[in-house]
Amino acid sequence: xxxxxxxxxxxxxxxxxxxxxxxxxxxxxxxxxxxxxxxxxxxxxxxxxxxxxxxxxxxxxxxxxxxxxxxxxxxxxxxxxxxxxxxxxxxxxxxxxxxxxxxxxxxxxxxxxxxxxxxxxxxxxxxxxxxxxxxxxxxxxxxxxxxxxxxxxxxxxxxxxxxxxxxxxxxxxxxxxxxxxx
Amino acid sequence: xxxxxxxxxxxxxxxxxxxxxxxxxxxxxxxxxxxxxxxxxxxxxxxxxxxxxxxxxxxxxxxxxxxxxxxxxxxxxxxxxxxxxxxxxxxxxxxxxxxxxxxxxxxxxxxxxxxxxxxxxxxxxxxxxxxxxxxxxxxxxxxxxxxxxxxxxxxxxxxxxxxxxxxxxxxxxxxxxxxxxxxxxxxxxxxxxxxxxxxxxxxxxxxxxxxxxxxxxxxxxxxxxxxxxxxxxxxxxxxxxxxxxxxxxxxxxxxxxxxxxxxxxxxxxxxxxxxxxxxxxxxxxxxxxxxxxxxxxxxxxxxxxxxxxxxxxxxxxxxxxxxxxxxxxxxxxxxxxxxxxxxxxxxxxxxxxxxxxxxxxxxxxxxxxxxxxxxxxxxxxxxxxxxxxxxxxxxxxxxxxxxxxxxxxxxxxxxxxxxxxxxxxxxxxxxxxxxxxxxxxxxxxxxxxxxxxxxxxxxxxxxxxxxxxxxxxxxxxxxxxxxxxxxxxxxxxxxxxxxxxxxxxxxxxxxxxxxxxxxxxxxxxxxxxxxxxxxxxxxxxxxxxx
Numbered sequence: 001x002x003x004x005x006x007x008x009x010x011x012x013x014x015x016x017x018x019x020x021x022x023x024x025x026x027x028x029x030x031x032x033x034x035x036x037x038x039x040x041x042x043x044x045x046x047x048x049x050x051x052x053x054x055x056x057x058x059x060x061x062x063x064x065x066x067x068x069x070x071x072x073x074x075x076x077x078x079x080x081x082x083x084x085x086x087x088x089x090x091x092x093x094x095x096x097x098x099x100x101x102x103x104x105x106x107x108x109x110x111x112x113x114x115x116x117x118x119x120x121x122x123x124x125x126x127x128x129x130x131x132x133x134x135x136x137x138x139x140x141x142x143x144x145x146x147x148x149x150x151x152x153x154x155x156x157x158x159x160x161x162x163x164x165x166x167x168x169x170x171x172x173x174x175x176x177x178x179x180x181x182x
Numbered sequence: 183x184x185x186x187x188x189x190x191x192x193x194x195x196x197x198x199x200x201x202x203x204x205x206x207x208x209x210x211x212x213x214x215x216x217x218x219x220x221x222x223x224x225x226x227x228x229x230x231x232x233x234x235x236x237x238x239x240x241x242x243x244x245x246x247x248x249x250x251x252x253x254x255x256x257x258x259x260x261x262x263x264x265x266x267x268x269x270x271x272x273x274x275x276x277x278x279x280x281x282x283x284x285x286x287x288x289x290x291x292x293x294x295x296x297x298x299x300x301x302x303x304x305x306x307x308x309x310x311x312x313x314x315x316x317x318x319x320x321x322x323x324x325x326x327x328x329x330x331x332x333x334x335x336x337x338x339x340x341x342x343x344x345x346x347x348x349x350x351x352x353x354x355x356x357x358x359x360x361x362x363x364x365x366x367x368x369x370x371x372x373x374x375x376x377x378x379x380x381x382x383x384x385x386x387x388x389x390x391x392x393x394x395x396x397x398x399x400x401x402x403x404x405x406x407x408x409x410x411x412x413x414x415x416x417x418x419x420x421x422x423x424x425x426x427x428x429x430x431x432x433x434x435x436x437x438x439x440x441x442x443x444x445x446x447x448x449x450x451x452x453x454x455x456x457x458x459x460x461x462x463x464x465x466x467x468x469x470x471x472x473x474x475x476x477x478x479x480x481x482x483x484x485x486x487x488x489x490x491x492x493x494x495x496x497x498x499x500x501x502x503x504x505x506x507x508x509x510x511x512x513x514x515x516x517x518x519x520x521x522x523x524x525x526x527x528x529x530x531x532x533x534x535x536x537x538x539x540x541x542x543x544x545x546x547x548x549x550x551x552x553x554x555x556x557x558x559x560x561x562x563x564x565x566x567x568x569x570x571x572x573x574x575x576x577x578x579x580x581x582x583x584x585x586x587x588x589x590x591x592x593x594x595x596x597x598x599x600x601x602x603x604x605x606x607x608x609x610x611x612x613x614x615x616x617x618x619x620x621x622x623x624x625x626x627x628x629x630x631x632x633x634x635x636x637x638x639x640x641x642x643x644x645x646x647x648x649x650x651x652x653x654x655x656x657x658x659x660x661x662x663x664x665x666x667x668x669x670x671x672x673x674x675x676x677x678x679x680x681x682x683x684x685x686x687x688x689x690x691x692x693x694x695x696x697x698x699x700x701x702x703x704x705x706x707x708x709x710x711x712x713x714x715x716x717x718x719x720x721x722x723x724x725x726x727x728x
Binding site: 123124125164170172 | 613614618638
């Protein structure tokens with residue numbers, strides 16, 4: 001009786017020690033789910049979801065605070081991926097969501113007064129310029145978040161949709177009629 | 183007799199090669215206008231080095247390679263550059279690309295050029311020379327040749343390093359390589375020797391399908407005459423034996439692993455037409471300016487022509503004389519070629535064949551029926567894939583699964599579509615899936631890049647804030663110290679002040695000390711009077727208050 005109790009106690013202590021050790025040794029910094037969600041989000045950092053960037057939105061989803069259908073740049077495909085990852089139902093966009101084609105910002109350089117307000121707004125540092133110097137968008141870095149449009153005091157920034165080029169052209173889904181009549 | 187191997191699957195479509203091999207290669211007349219795209223090769227577009235209005239000589243560089251995978255573009259004849267702008271090109275999208283328009287002056291005046299001493303040249307320099315000569319793979323992939331010419335040293339047994347010349351030309355209708363081998367075999371053999379030297383290859387095999395006996399004989403004779411130890415191998419006619427990996431399998435029995443390239447197993451493969459252009463580049467210093475094109479199908483006279491690159495395809499069709507019932511044109515072969523949306527596009531380095539198609543030659547595709555999973559496609563797939571599964575994943579956009587089933591090993595040969603009893607255009611689905619996956623990878627890369635930039639920006643802002651705070655704290659500290667110093671006088675001064683005070687108290691005794699009794703009495707009297715007055719004043723004040 002006593003020996004059995006002793007054995008159980010020793011096993012409990014050993015296992016406890018192992019668990020305790022591994023909790024310290026294999027400790028994961030941050031929430032790995034946030035990383036996984038963040039990897040699905042399109043990283044436009046546009047804030048259309050109501051959070052100040054993709055990562056805060058990912059954190060909010062992981063905490064169960066935010067819905068999965070708040071990211072228009074990610075499209076329905078993004079929602080589908082989030083639903084698959086989180087094991088929840090697909091949820092369509094709300095009625096007032098506008099999905100725009102991918103665009104990049106363009107600064108009308110004749111109007112720009114060099115106020116640097118757009119520089120401060122750009123989440124990916126895609127605008128080059130300095131105080132009282134003309135600014136310009138580095139188009140390849142622009143994510144099309146539109147955050148620079150509102151702060152501009154002279155309305156010289158416009159969003160230009162990205163045109164399909166021969167290098168970015170995608171093959172269309174093959175569509176064939178499946179009628180049986182001849 | 184070399185032992186040949188078999189690859190999995192393959193099909194036997196009707197050859198239709200006899201029509202265009204009745205007469206030799208003819209030189210196409212000089213067109214009135216050449217449109218030269220700056221992207222005629224796999225990889226990055228060449229960068230224009232000429233301006234509209236410039237006079238250029240035949241063989242003069244007009245586009246310089248721009249990027250690691252890139253190649254040069256030259257003026258195919260002498261004349262004036264009329265424009266550098268976007269022109270429609272032969273591309274499945276039907277879109278435009280940057281082109282130079284050249285109006286020939288008819289003089290065919292050459293840019294100075296000379297043979298190259300390739301035997302004593304540094305291999306790196308030689309590769310750079312071929313890059314600047316614009317030599318790319320003419321079999322269809324148009325991959326820059328210089329990148330394929332690194333010595334095959336990584337194979338443990340150097341003698342096994344094999345150079346293969348691809349003269350299989352397995353696709354129906356196309357005969358440009360066949361005619362080139364028949365007529366210019368000696369040059370091809372010379373080119374092969376150059377390649378062998380550059381690659382430091384142990385053996386050279388020339389693989390030709392047995393439906394081209396004249397080409398085999400011509401090359402055999404050229405090899406014998408040259409005295410070089412090359413082996414001309416006749417291989418059975420089966421589609422797609424002309425695909426590099428399949429030809430390597432037939433000739434050597436080696437299989438190029440998935441995701442690897444032939445040099446990884448010590449083999450390198452060059453098309454015979456590419457070999458010929460390497461010979462022209464090294465032995466004559468001529469860049470790639472023209473190629474052989476088969477004009478066939480529904481035409482009066484099918485024939486091969488030597489055509490300057492940039493010649494409008496309309497001109498070539500006129501050469502062949504398309505019959506009135508032609509309903510569309512195909513660039514390339516019937517298996518892998520593409521239907522031309524417009525014939526007002528220029529010929530590029532990739533253009534090996536133009537087929538005029540009529541309803542009689544190519545009846546419209548029958549009704550497409552659902553897949554019945556008969557696995558006939560899997561039986562003919564030369565890469566051992568499961569096209570019916572790939573089709574299922576591609577049409578349902580399950581791209582991850584398609585990739586798991588090795589979609590990217592598909593060579594798009596079209597054998598599966600050819601045998602499908604439901605007439606499903608399988609390859610189109612695979613092309614769609616590949617294009618979609620590539621674009622997603624691109625998007626993913628862009629997203630990761632944006633994330634990195636955003637995170638760096640946040641880090642930068644945080645760092646700037648911290649730096650500012652530190653600066654501010656340091657400043658405050660300095661001010662506090664200064665004011666403290668000002669409030670607390672320096673010790674010498676304090677000591678002096680203390681000393682003075684001590685002295686003044688010590689030096690000036692009060693005048694009330696040491697008084698005589700008489701003086702004391704006087705003072706007391708005065709004080710009493712004062713007290714009296716104070717009492718009076720106090721009562722007066724109280725009185726007025728009341």
